[in-house]
Amino acid sequence: MASxxxxxxxxxxxxxxxxxxxVAWATLLGIVVGSLPGLTATMGVALLTSLTxxxxxxxxxxxxxxxxxxxxxxxxxxxxxxxxxxTPASAATSLDGYPLAQQGRAAYAMGLATAGSAIGTLLGxxxxxxxxxxxxxxxxxFGSFEFFWLAVFGIVISGQLTSSGDALKGxxxxxxxxxxxxxxxxxxxxxxxxxxxxxxLNGGIGLIxxxxxxxxxxxxxxxxxxxxxxxxxxxxxxDRTVPRLIDLWKYRLTVVRSGILGTLxxxxxxxxxxxxxxxxxxxAKRSSxxxxxxxxxxxxxxxxxxxxxxxxxxGSLIPAVTLAxxxxxxxxxxxxxxxxxxxxxxxxxxxxxPDFIYxxxxxxxxxxxxxxxxxxxLTRVFVAVLKVPHAFLxxxxxxxxxxxxYAISQRLFDVWVMVFFGVIGFFLRxxxxxxxxxxxxxxxGDLLDKSLRRGxxxxxxxxxxxxxxxxxxxxxxxxxxxxxANIPAVKKGFLRLLARSGGPGG
Amino acid sequence: MSMKKAxxxxxxxxxxxxxxxxxxxxxxxxxxxxxxxPASIPGLVPMILGVLLLVCAALLFGRARVGSDGxxxxxxxxxxxxxxAVLCLGYSVGLIxxxxxxxATFLFVxxxxxxxxxxxxxxxxxxxxxxxIAVVTGAVAxxxxxxxxxxxxxxxxx
Numbered sequence: 001m002a003s004x005x006x007x008x009x010x011x012x013x014x015x016x017x018x019x020x021x022x023v024a025w026a027t028l029l030g031i032v033v034g035s036l037p038g039l040t041a042t043m044g045v046a047l048l049t050s051l052t053x054x055x056x057x058x059x060x061x062x063x064x065x066x067x068x069x070x071x072x073x074x075x076x077x078x079x080x081x082x083x084x085x086x087t088p089a090s091a092a093t094s095l096d097g098y099p100l101a102q103q104g105r106a107a108y109a110m111g112l113a114t115a116g117s118a119i120g121t122l123l124g125x126x127x128x129x130x131x132x133x134x135x136x137x138x139x140x141x142f143g144s145f146e147f148f149w150l151a152v153f154g155i156v157i158s159g160q161l162t163s164s165g166d167a168l169k170g171x172x173x174x175x176x177x178x179x180x181x182x183x184x185x186x187x188x189x190x191x192x193x194x195x196x197x198x199x200x201l202n203g204g205i206g207l208i209x210x211x212x213x214x215x216x217x218x219x220x221x222x223x224x225x226x227x228x229x230x231x232x233x234x235x236x237x238x239d240r241t242v243p244r245l246i247d248l249w250k251y252r253l254t255v256v257r258s259g260i261l262g263t264l265x266x267x268x269x270x271x272x273x274x275x276x277x278x279x280x281x282x283x284a285k286r287s288s289x290x291x292x293x294x295x296x297x298x299x300x301x302x303x304x305x306x307x308x309x310x311x312x313x314x315g316s317l318i319p320a321v322t323l324a325x326x327x328x329x330x331x332x333x334x335x336x337x338x339x340x341x342x343x344x345x346x347x348x349x350x351x352x353x354p355d356f357i358y359x360x361x362x363x364x365x366x367x368x369x370x371x372x373x374x375x376x377x378l379t380r381v382f383v384a385v386l387k388v389p390h391a392f393l394x395x396x397x398x399x400x401x402x403x404x405x406y407a408i409s410q411r412l413f414d415v416w417v418m419v420f421f422g423v424i425g426f427f428l429r430x431x432x433x434x435x436x437x438x439x440x441x442x443x444x445g446d447l448l449d450k451s452l453r454r455g456x457x458x459x460x461x462x463x464x465x466x467x468x469x470x471x472x473x474x475x476x477x478x479x480x481x482x483x484x485a486n487i488p489a490v491k492k493g494f495l496r497l498l499a500r501s502g503g504p505g506g
Numbered sequence: 507m508s509m510k511k512a513x514x515x516x517x518x519x520x521x522x523x524x525x526x527x528x529x530x531x532x533x534x535x536x537x538x539x540x541x542x543x544p545a546s547i548p549g550l551v552p553m554i555l556g557v558l559l560l561v562c563a564a565l566l567f568g569r570a571r572v573g574s575d576g577x578x579x580x581x582x583x584x585x586x587x588x589x590x591a592v593l594c595l596g597y598s599v600g601l602i603x604x605x606x607x608x609x610a611t612f613l614f615v616x617x618x619x620x621x622x623x624x625x626x627x628x629x630x631x632x633x634x635x636x637x638x639i640a641v642v643t644g645a646v647a648x649x650x651x652x653x654x655x656x657x658x659x660x661x662x663x664x
Binding site for chain 2: 051053054168169171172175176178179182186188189191193194217220221222224225226227389390391392394395396398399400402403406407410412415416418419422423430431432448449452453454456457460461
């Protein structure tokens, strides 16, 4: 009940004309960014972080949240119309969205995607409000030992789930991120490490320039060297946009399951919206009565993917706010934005700023309402947006990539950092190294380093508390299981054991 | 380049980074003068990361050596990629900081639009029209972005 009161207070606080104006433009911009292949939600949030530097806290965070929600939803536009996901989060959407568009039902597919996204975000908001406060309370019991394993858990899980089947490359990306985090002043004794004699590196590598490079410049290079898509049939006048309630009711179980799965995936550190969509899509396909339609224009598949990816957004904010561990790449940027605007995410959040979680929930709610309005009314307008050629769009994006990081620090050095990470990010992506663990490594490096050394100081150099404290031991078991499951010999042995125990007489 | 070759080269580069971390972490100041706890030396985590990276590099190299060549890495249209890289690097590293931001941005956007909207089969007047569009786009983009940051966000431009 107290939660509901706090939520209403937050609603009243943010329901000002100026805030609604920010919601309107930022969500629209987010949908446009998400719908344009080559521009991702993370890039949009990273660029807007520098643009909203001068706004007050609530306005700046509202703009960033609306950009995030809008971009994840907007990716479905190009997935349905071009068969090119506007963001990786919409890859599963294109499997059924594009066939629906080819059948002349593009507007209805976009309407379904809108409804799925809205419901997914709403479910995620519900979980955010329900889970975040007790999680923050539970996290108060975390000491250095637990935080060390939490950081390791984040890198391992993110490396494993985002690496499209090659966990080793995911781990390497995560370790490289941790290596980057070792540059600059160390968190305990303030000794400058690995600065190569460059004074600008004393404070470490800035997260925003690194992310703008890895997600912005690298995307510009990728988009300019990739072929464009072919626009499917434009929505016809007879094709309805507003989904029939009976369609949504028919797939209610799929919607709820996808919302829960998406939120859970969001809570996992560094595992983003694309995994949320794929997990929901796979679960829906497995349990569907019309399985044969999946991939050929299944409404259920489309709703599952869109509900799943949108539920990740609030889900990813749960660990971001309560543990300062990002649930996705975009929420990693949001953590940086929190610090810029004077909010210290972590277990103390419910003590220092108990209303903040409810403010976030209201911001997400406003963004959801905005995507509903835009999604159901501007369907045909977005078709025109998709026709903007890359030759005109990408130089503007790159100009923002250059001036954005500069605007925050007023240092040309950060422009060079952006360029460096853009080039490295481009080559790593081409060699199938996922970017999310790299970013997570940069964020969690300091936590991992400080927690390990603080833990060792507390235990006087004894490592046993890292394995014997209950929460630490649970983390160790999960991490070891996750790593061992990737070793072919172990996997084969386990399957053989399973087969033997399930066989005759077993 | 095949993925196998790329993985082998990457593994070697990772070994270099790992050794750099190991040596750098080992030789790092242990702050005995401040009498810190020996378990909290700043070089500890870099050394651990060096060992982990060395293990990963060995696994990557070993796997690539016994595996098949696999498909070549797809860099897309390399001509367009090189043009994009040259223009972007020329702007961000060459022009920014050496020329006023508005001029650098105007030159970059104009050149980018002109290069990538250039049609091989265009006749004289079509080429002129494309250049004119590129110049107008460059001027509008440079003016709008400069004004937004200068007057909207009160940022001193480079």
